[in-house]
Each structure stands twice: as structure tokens, then as C-alpha cells.
Amino acid sequence: MLLRFRTANVRSLRDEQELSFVVAPGEKSDAARTTPLSDGKHLEIYPVIGVFGANASGKSNVITALKKMRSAVLDSYGLWTSYTGVPEREPFALDAESAGKSTFYEADFVLDDGVRWTYGFELGDRRVESEWLHAYPKGRRQVWLDRDATRDNVFDFPGDRVQDRARLARSTRPNALLLSRAASDNHPQLSRVFGWFRSNLWDITPETELKDRERYTAEQLLDDRNSERVRELLRVADLGIQGAEVERQPGGRTPAVRLLHGSDRDTAVALDWAKESFGTRSWFALLGPLLLALDSGAVLLIDELDASLHPKFAAEVIRLFQAPWSNDKNAQLLFTSHDASLLKSPRGGRLLEPGQIWLTEKDKRGATELYPLSDFDPKPEEDLEDSYLAGAYGAVPNVDQGQIGRKVLTALAGEAERS
Structure with a gap:
């Protein structure tokens, strides 16, 4: 299961942003699934997260960043040839400083055996700047890989846990991820981590x-x-x-x-x-x-769930992932939507809990901020749809009623005067 995803300097996601499926400490959830860990502890994980926001607020870029991370893991060794550098890198474009900074990705996830892993990397225009892999089999961090392109000894494998270390370090190109290189030879240890990316983060865009x-x-x-x-x-x-x-x-x-x-x-x-x-x-x-x-317990990404589906259909998709009887493999859904009606069910109540609702809003620099609605601590009786549309949580267009029409009339009047 996907626990958390962090990214920075991807499209409008200028500063580091985090999306979490983990129920925050102190919050109670009827929708969450209890996930056992290898150290005997448990985590409460949401099966569904919805990202809402105004047009061009950056909500689709959250899914794009996840897709780009998966693509890098799957393709960097086989498709990023030695003369192409790092393809398709899209740093924040609205300031000159970001172009020279690396792009950052990191994911926390749990494999079938209950072991939690953290894997991440930073990409520059020409090379992988850093790459790391940590495991938590007994609750304490084990560092399996520490890569830093600025060091003389680029690859470090603390604890000597990884097999074939020298060969992997020697045969991994500067613009390829070591995890991708290891999977090309069916590495007995690292292929399991690679396999999580191959079997998850499936992208669907309805249109x-x-x-x-x-x-x-x-x-x-x-x-x-x-x-x-x-x-x-x-x-x-x-x-x-x-x-x-x-x-x-x-x-x-x-x-x-x-x-x-x-x-x-x-x-x-x-x-x-x-x-x-x-x-x-x-x-x-x-x-x-x-x-x-x-059926496979995968993480599914759906951008603009409401784009070509009636709200009733979109709500049914959410319910299929929420209900234990239809989702007994702990599959997860991450979707984006404009449709505020998905914040409540037609018969009253909430289709999604506050911790499952994430919002995107751009600041004055044009950079996207991602945050959960639960930060506002809404009361159980609060109508989330009404409060959201009223702007109580941000992430809605800053347009007064009739403002667009007045602007159009003003522009037409100006053109008439000039002619």
C-alpha cells in the first residue's frame, strides 16, 4: 500500500509537497484499513484520496508527479540512453532559480510481507543527483542505498545488505537509477521494490x-x-x-x-x-x-474523475474502493476532481472523510500548495460541500458572482470606443 508521496520542483509543485494516505495521529476514521507492519505495529491507511481545487491550481500535477516517478523507475535504465541525459524533466518554470535545482521524488509504501520501505531520488538535467532506499523490517531504519553524485564514491551500501553491490555500482549509468539497473537482472532483493512500482500507480484519464x-x-x-x-x-x-x-x-x-x-x-x-x-x-x-x-490490490490514479462521468458514477467508483466487500485486496484510489458534490453523499453525510480530501491552491508566485481539509478541523455536522464552495478552506476560484460578465462588458465597451 502507498503510505506517503513527496515531491518538489515538478511543474507547479515548486516547494516540497506531501500527500499522505496515513490517518493522522488523533484522527478517527471509519473508512481506513488497518495495515499490519512487520514489527507488530499497525497503520490506519485510507483506501481513497481525492484532490480538489480550482482550475489550473495544480491538482493534476500531483498525479503527474507520481506518474513521472514511476516512469523513471521503470524506464531509466532501458530507455534513457547514455546520450539523452534525463528526459522529460519539468522543473517549476516561473522563476529562474528552479531550473537549476534538482527534481525530487520520494514514496513510502508497504510490501506484502508488512515491511515498510522508503525510496526516493533527485534528478538533474543530465544525471541522477541522488538516490536512496531505506527499509524498516523491525521498525528501525536500515539504509540499503545512499547515492550522491557529488561524492568521489558515488554509491554507498551501508551494512553490506545489497548483493552484487560492486557490479551494480559499476554498471549503473549516471542518468539511470540503480533500482532500474538492478531489476534488469532480476536482482533477488531489489526487484521486489521495483515490482511495487511496476504493479502500482496505474494512470487513467477518463477522456x-x-x-x-x-x-x-x-x-x-x-x-x-x-x-x-x-x-x-x-x-x-x-x-x-x-x-x-x-x-x-x-x-x-x-x-x-x-x-x-x-x-x-x-x-x-x-x-x-x-x-x-x-x-x-x-x-x-x-x-x-x-x-x-x-483484484490485484493496486494503486489507481484517475485524473479528472468527473470529466466524462456523471457525479453518480464518480461516487460509485469511490464507494467501490471504500467498501471492504468490493475491495478486499486493499486497493487504493487517488483521483482529482472539480466536482464539490463528491464531498457529500446524496442522502446526507459524507462520501469522504476530511482526511481523505486534499486541496490545491496557488500562491502569488504561481506555486502549488497541497494540504488536507482535516487541517481545518471541520465539525462532524459541518456540510463540507457548502463550506468548500463558500471558500472556507481555500482552493476555490477567487471570482465574485457576475465578475466575469462585467469584465467582458467592460472590454467590449473599450473596443467600441477605440473603433
């Missing part, structure tokens, strides 16, 4: 890669293990869908799908796929990857 995800969900309809679950999720979404017909296609093409629409199953009519609404297709395309994440 992109739609056809690929439609194909994947269609293939699940042909799988006896998942077919009925996909059909059930289509029915309960209140789209007027009673079921689905699916047919294999020659040459490995995408299976042909027709959804059955009607008030009951006996009179339902099969509708051609091209005639389905964008909202229905978006929901269908999300189901396959969503079920895969739930």
Missing part, C-alpha cells in the same frame, strides 16, 4: 485512451471470472442497461459489444455501440481497469 480501455472491458465480458461483474456494474449504474451482448472478432480485433437497453431484460433492445452516449462509453471503459485494480 483519453478510451478505445484501449473499451477493448479491455469488452475482453472481460468474454472472461467467465469477470463477465457477470461487468454486467452487474452496467446495470446498477442506472443507465437503462439490462445486460450486454459480446461477440469475438477474427484477427484479434476488439470484441463487438452491444448493450441491452430497456425497462426489463425480456424486452431490452440491443443498441449498436456507435450509438451509445459518451457518458455510457466512458463508464464502460473504466470498468475493466477498475476491476483489475481491485
